[in-house]
Amino acid sequence: MPKDSIRKTRSDGDKTKERILKAALALFAKHGFAETENKEIAKKAKVDIASINYHFGSRKGLFEAVLIRAHQNLVSLEALEAIQRSDMTPEEKLHGVFNLITGAARRGERASLQVISRSVIAPGAALETLFKEEARPKLHVILQIVSEITGFPVGDPRLIHCIASAIAPAFLFFVFGSRFPGPFGALTKMPQSDLDDQLTVFALGGLRATAAAAAAKATDEKEKAALPAGSFKAPDTANVA
Template sequence: MTTAPRAPRTDGETTRARILDAAGELFGVTGFAETTSKAIAARAGVDLASINYHFGSRNGLYRAVLSEAHRRVVDLADLQQLAQSPLPASEKLRVLIDQLVQRAADGSEGWHLTVLAAELVAPSSHIKVLFKSEVPMKASLIADILSEISGIPADDPALRRCLFSVAAPCLLLQIGRRGLPGPVQAMLRTPREVVVDHLHRFAIAGLEAIGNEYHAGKTPPRCAG
């Protein structure tokens, strides 16, 4: 997928981006609790007032880092472009899985995977920002793709369970970038096309099987709430 070129940044946007990258790099290495605003300012080459001006506080900066990290893993504009493309739904899913696997396996991708992995392993109260600002619309677009494959309505709990099942292996690969031992490391060392093919075939088979059960009336009843 290609994205439209962005307009040149203003000085304020450049400063904000520099602070964001400096904070992401430090949060990724030492964690939120051990990273001070002073250290971030020094790394970014700005004063403390600049952090407060652009982000309000260190907490606000960390929430912005989480949002930016999530955007770098799954960009909303890219996902919208994929969802609106003329590709068959099964191929859209393959493209998405390929992107996620590539970003998990590529060690040169930057700090965002480390920050997200740390937050997923030990969630803080700040993770709520992702479920307010980043996850809902992206999950909705992916659900539409899975709905087209399975035939299950996008708002049905059965489809949400499918979304979890498809996303979980990709999330595990992200966490594996922090050195999680076991089979995840073997997956990360496996050629990308082999991993993508496996995850895609497994996802398609699962979606079709659950879709068949759903339409045959074998899906468990909806839970209250």
């Protein structure tokens, strides 16, 4: 087969695969994986059913590919790595992470979030694949940034607690999008730069307080360990009214 024909075949195959991915993502987001039949996906993608197994190996393979694509639509690993490799300060890097998150929310990636949310509610092997291939590398990058801010080494379990407290709230914008309930709707009308600034300020406050508390505890434990056996250290009453 001529090289031009091979390239054309591959190009057509890539386009078909992309149509299947987009169709499946939209349908899984709306109806869920279990409630969506392959024939519906094939109809929406304008392909024959056999193309699904040809390009993805199985229905499970398609679902895993959709989850990975959905995660990429929200925040890409390349964008996170670019922030981490930059010469920005750790605080500026954190601001950049929030900018990625709120930017995706403003773009309206609700279908991607819905697909991932459904898989979290009913976890299975596909979710494990998503974490291993897509989420874990991104988490590692964010751990490095938070490590630079707190001084906790990468691998310290406290970093996970920090991320859950400081960064997770930003993902509420994915859940509600422009339909934030009640007075919180004003948040979606803020300029994105102002919103990123606010999220960063509050996150840094918590991260720095956590680091300071850990340092104070470590100092206290070191002083106690240095005391002779049987001695007593009086509690600090400087701040007691």
